[in-house]
Amino acid sequence: MADKKLQIAIYWGAACGGCDVSILDTNEFILDVDALCDVRLWPLAADGKYKDVEAMADGELDVTIMHGAVRNSENEHMAKLLRQKSKIFVAYGSCAYMGGIPGLANLVPREEIFARAYLDNPSIEPGNRTVPLSETTVNGHDLEIPKFYDRVYKLDQVVDVDYYVPGCPPQPDQCKAAILALVGALTGTAEAPPKGAVVGAFDRALCDDCQRTKTEKKIKRFYRPWQIMQDPDTCLMEQGILCAGSATRSGCGVRCPNSGIPCRGCYGPAPNVLDQGAKLLSAVSSIIDSKDPQEIDQILEGLPDFTSFANRYGVPASLLQRSHRQ
Amino acid sequence: MTFEPKIVGFLCNWCSYTGADLAGTSRIHYAANVRIIRVMCSARIDPTFVLKALHDGADGVLICGCHPGDCHYSEGNYKMMRRYPLLKALLADYGIEKDRVRLEWVSASEGQRFADIVNDMTERVRALGPSSIKTALATDMAER
Numbered sequence: 001m002a003d004k005k006l007q008i009a010i011y012w013g014a015a016c017g018g019c020d021v022s023i024l025d026t027n028e029f030i031l032d033v034d035a036l037c038d039v040r041l042w043p044l045a046a047d048g049k050y051k052d053v054e055a056m057a058d059g060e061l062d063v064t065i066m067h068g069a070v071r072n073s074e075n076e077h078m079a080k081l082l083r084q085k086s087k088i089f090v091a092y093g094s095c096a097y098m099g100g101i102p103g104l105a106n107l108v109p110r111e112e113i114f115a116r117a118y119l120d121n122p123s124i125e126p127g128n129r130t131v132p133l134s135e136t137t138v139n140g141h142d143l144e145i146p147k148f149y150d151r152v153y154k155l156d157q158v159v160d161v162d163y164y165v166p167g168c169p170p171q172p173d174q175c176k177a178a179i180l181a182l183v184g185a186l187t188g189t190a191e192a193p194p195k196g197a198v199v200g201a202f203d204r205a206l207c208d209d210c211q212r213t214k215t216e217k218k219i220k221r222f223y224r225p226w227q228i229m230q231d232p233d234t235c236l237m238e239q240g241i242l243c244a245g246s247a248t249r250s251g252c253g254v255r256c257p258n259s260g261i262p263c264r265g266c267y268g269p270a271p272n273v274l275d276q277g278a279k280l281l282s283a284v285s286s287i288i289d290s291k292d293p294q295e296i297d298q299i300l301e302g303l304p305d306f307t308s309f310a311n312r313y314g315v316p317a318s319l320l321q322r323s324h325r326q
Numbered sequence: 327m328t329f330e331p332k333i334v335g336f337l338c339n340w341c342s343y344t345g346a347d348l349a350g351t352s353r354i355h356y357a358a359n360v361r362i363i364r365v366m367c368s369a370r371i372d373p374t375f376v377l378k379a380l381h382d383g384a385d386g387v388l389i390c391g392c393h394p395g396d397c398h399y400s401e402g403n404y405k406m407m408r409r410y411p412l413l414k415a416l417l418a419d420y421g422i423e424k425d426r427v428r429l430e431w432v433s434a435s436e437g438q439r440f441a442d443i444v445n446d447m448t449e450r451v452r453a454l455g456p457s458s459i460k461t462a463l464a465t466d467m468a469e470r
Contacts, residue, residue: 274378278377282409293411300411319377319381320380320420320459322420324421324458326421
């Protein structure tokens with residue numbers, strides 16, 4: 001192992017913090033991380049200020065692990081700053097990789113989001129019209145908060161990303177594998193993955209690793225998981241339970257389907273899939289057991305919000321990226 | 327300069343492409359706005375193709391296959407029939423006008439029907455104006 005500790009930063013954009021927890025969920029391995037690395041910035045778990053990062057030389061950080069999407073100007077500023085200071089920049093988790101849950105907001109105009117959050121929400125005191133502005137003046141002082149963008153960006157739409165670690169959140173074992181791969185690459189003990197690689201996941205679809213029995217699929221109606229007594233050994237799609245496994249990359253250990261819960265697609269598109277939602281759409285609708293357009297429409301009523309399901313973790317990563325309503 | 331819609335047409339090899347061919351050999355005049363891509367079956371038309379065409383700047387996408395019951399592979403066009411309503415719902419959620427994407431069944435003997443569909447679709451897309459998707463996404467990346 002190298003004499004000098006690796007310099008790392010862990011930072012978040014538009015995220016829930018679950019990715020930070022997934023890193024901590026590696027349990028005692030985090031002590032090895034601490035032994036190998038100096039954590040220069042990690043808002044959730046360690047000290048470190050933005051100005052400390054600004055004071056660093058370019059490339060001073062060996063690795064930045066950034067999770068979360070880019071929703072506002074602060075996210076973008078820090079992503080760019082950390083990119084500049086880092087040798088390796090990792091997009092960690094579904095939000096950084098594809099836009100994630102925050103990315104669903106791309107289907108709704110910004111104005112509607114503000115109205116819902118600050119004006120029309122039932123929990124808001126009647127008559128309270130307080131809405132955040134990016135710039136305001138209070139007692140003669142100009143105050144600024146980050147600018148809320150019109151849409152959500154995945155990380156590589158804003159900065160150059162070297163590696164991706166998918167998952168919502170990435171599974172601790174995969175997190176560990178990804179960190180060890182980076183450490184190996186930086187210390188010269190292992191070959192670096194090619195730039196742009198998805199690390200901490202496999203090059204196959206989730207169905208390839210799912211142990212449920214799969215035969216020819218034909219379904220007459222869709223069920224929500226709670227609407228049906230599930231056969232634990234049969235493919236969920238064959239039982240009419242919408243499952244994103246066929247369009248999703250494996251790497252999670254098939255945790256959800258193994259627990260009787262359909263895959264939601266958090267590991268992102270399977271290898272060579274350009275648009276996860278479109279691929280899932282193709283797979284799901286093709287197995288409807290009907291040749292009658294009216295009956296097909298009726299069966300499809302069992303999928304009330306398919307767009308959000310199919311692109312749950314990746315509207316910004318889909319081909320259309322956002323709503324184009326004029 | 328007047329706006330000429332760019333429409334990408336995915337036509338199945340056995341019925342619709344032959345139908346379009348018949349329109350040509352019959353010397354039927356119709357709008358020259360459709361760029362035809364021949365595929366072996368309408369089932370081959372992955373929804374990704376439609377989204378990719380729109381993403382890359384197409385103003386409209388026309389999908390044609392054999393009439394139900396006439397598929398060369400027995401069942402292929404039914405797969406397209408099932409995908410289409412869900413694809414339309416997805417496009418609506420993304421705010422894409424409904425006239426930009428269209429599914430029609432055209433047999434090998436329906437040259438005139440193919441020409442009529444192309445003419446009608448071209449006028450509908452012309453009325454909508456150019457698709458803003460490509461420029462909007464470029465603008466998103468350029469300025470914030």
